[in-house]
Amino acid sequence: MALLETKDLSINFGGLWAVSDVDFAIEPRQIIGLIGPNGSGKTTFLNIVSGIYTATRGEAYLCGEKITNLKPYQIFQKGISRTYQSSRLCWNLSVADNLLMGTYTSQKHSIFDAIIRPCKVNNEIYDYLDQGLEMLSYFNPALVDRRYDLAKNIPHIDRRRIEITRALLSHPKVLLLDEPTAGLNDEETMSMMDEIRMIKEKLVDIAIIIIEHDMKVMESVPERIVVFNAGMKIAEGTYQEIVTDQNVIDAYIGGEDE
Numbered sequence: 001m002a003l004l005e006t007k008d009l010s011i012n013f014g015g016l017w018a019v020s021d022v023d024f025a026i027e028p029r030q031i032i033g034l035i036g037p038n039g040s041g042k043t044t045f046l047n048i049v050s051g052i053y054t055a056t057r058g059e060a061y062l063c064g065e066k067i068t069n070l071k072p073y074q075i076f077q078k079g080i081s082r083t084y085q086s087s088r089l090c091w092n093l094s095v096a097d098n099l100l101m102g103t104y105t106s107q108k109h110s111i112f113d114a115i116i117r118p119c120k121v122n123n124e125i126y127d128y129l130d131q132g133l134e135m136l137s138y139f140n141p142a143l144v145d146r147r148y149d150l151a152k153n154i155p156h157i158d159r160r161r162i163e164i165t166r167a168l169l170s171h172p173k174v175l176l177l178d179e180p181t182a183g184l185n186d187e188e189t190m191s192m193m194d195e196i197r198m199i200k201e202k203l204v205d206i207a208i209i210i211i212e213h214d215m216k217v218m219e220s221v222p223e224r225i226v227v228f229n230a231g232m233k234i235a236e237g238t239y240q241e242i243v244t245d246q247n248v249i250d251a252y253i254g255g256e257d258e
Contacts, residue, residue, distance in 0.1 A: 001064050003028050003207050004049070004080070004174050008058035011048055018044045020231045021058065026174070031200060031208045033218045035242075036228035037251060042211045043085065045228070046176050050082050051075040062173065077106075079173035083163045085182050085211075091152035095143065095162055098151050099132035100125065102166035128169065135165045138202065139195050157188045161195070168199070175199070177210040181217060189214060193221050215243075227251065 002025035009022045019041045026032050034042045047053045049060055051072035059068045067075050081102075089098050106128075133144050139161035143154075151159060160180055167175060180196070181189040200208060212218055218225055218239055225242045227235040229251040235242055242248055 002026060002061075003063060004209075005061045006049065006058065007061075009045070009048060009055055009060060010057045011044060011053055012056045017231050019048060022228075022233045024226065024233070026207045026209060028173075028205045028207055029200065030224070031196070031210065031222045033222035033225045034209060034211045034228060035213070035215075035218055035225060040228040040251075041231040042228050043178055044231075046082065046178055046209070046211065049075075050080055050176060076170065079171075080176065081167040081170050081172035081174075082176035083160075083167050083178060083180060085179040087159055087163065089151040089159055089163060092150060094148045094150060095136075095154065096129055096132075096147040098162055099136070099166050099169060100128060102132075102169040103128040106170050132165055132169050135168050136161065138198060139165065156183055157192065160184070160192065164195075164199075168203070173205070173207065175206055175208045177208065179211050179213070181212065181214060189217065193217050196221060218242075 005025045007023055009019060009024070010017060011019045022041075022045060024045075034045070036042050044053065048055050051067070051070055051074065055068050059066055061067065062075075062078055062080060065078070067078060067080075070078070090101070093101075103125075129147075133147060136143050140158055143158055143161065146154065151162065154162065164175075164177070164180065177196070181192050184192060196208065196210065200206065210217075210222065212221075223238075224236060225239060226233055227242060227245070227248050229247075234247045234251060235245045237245070
């Protein structure tokens with residue numbers, strides 16, 4: 001059984017099928033890349049899977065359980081976490097506070113505990129922070145010493161690292177990364193890809209879905225690539241299979257006129 005699976009997943013916006021009948025599956029310990037022209041449905045697909053959009057038809061399953069109509073926080077609690085193409089950090093909060101925001105729905109204490117047992121609450125928060133800082137050190141150990149710096153004063157690549165760490169703090173089964181290298185130069189992009197592979201090695205059961213436009217990234221990181229065009233999945237396979245697929249070539253550079 002696939003860890004995450006979709007069947008005929010589709011969504012319609014005002015008569016336009018932004019995603020149409022997409023079948024998809026990913027197993028634990030896999031990295032799958034999503035590519036396609038701008039507006040091809042990649043991010044919309046992740047938005048359906050993570051509950052931001054509700055599918056018009058079709059189903060999504062996590063560990064065999066239907067999640068199609070659940071709200072985003074419910075899907076998050078069941079084990080799907082994500083980052084976004086544009087930053088979702090709070091600029092005027094510290095690195096530590098931004099990390100802790102990722103634990104909000106995972107924390108076990110109640111309002112009653114906060115009033116009657118503040119030490120219990122503090123211990124839980126500090127435990128999460130310790131976990132977050134340990135994960136952050138996988139990316140850049142120097143960031144641990146900057147835990148109380150405001151996010152707006154942190155370099156762009158490190159902001160990306162903070163966002164990925166925040167997503168990992170919930171210990172997800174599936175991690176969705178929407179263009180994690182956006183705004184990075186070539187050297188930073190390669191560093192980020194090495195770090196994503198490192199995540200897979202350290203968190204051995206996690207599955208990762210990554211949207212990227214950089215084909216160097218797609219060549220080196222995912223085991224498989226799924227190609228979207230006009231809301232449909234038009235190809236799936238290894239990098240070498242994808243770059244020689246005529247449907248993919250036509251989608252990117254246009255087919256010959258008949």
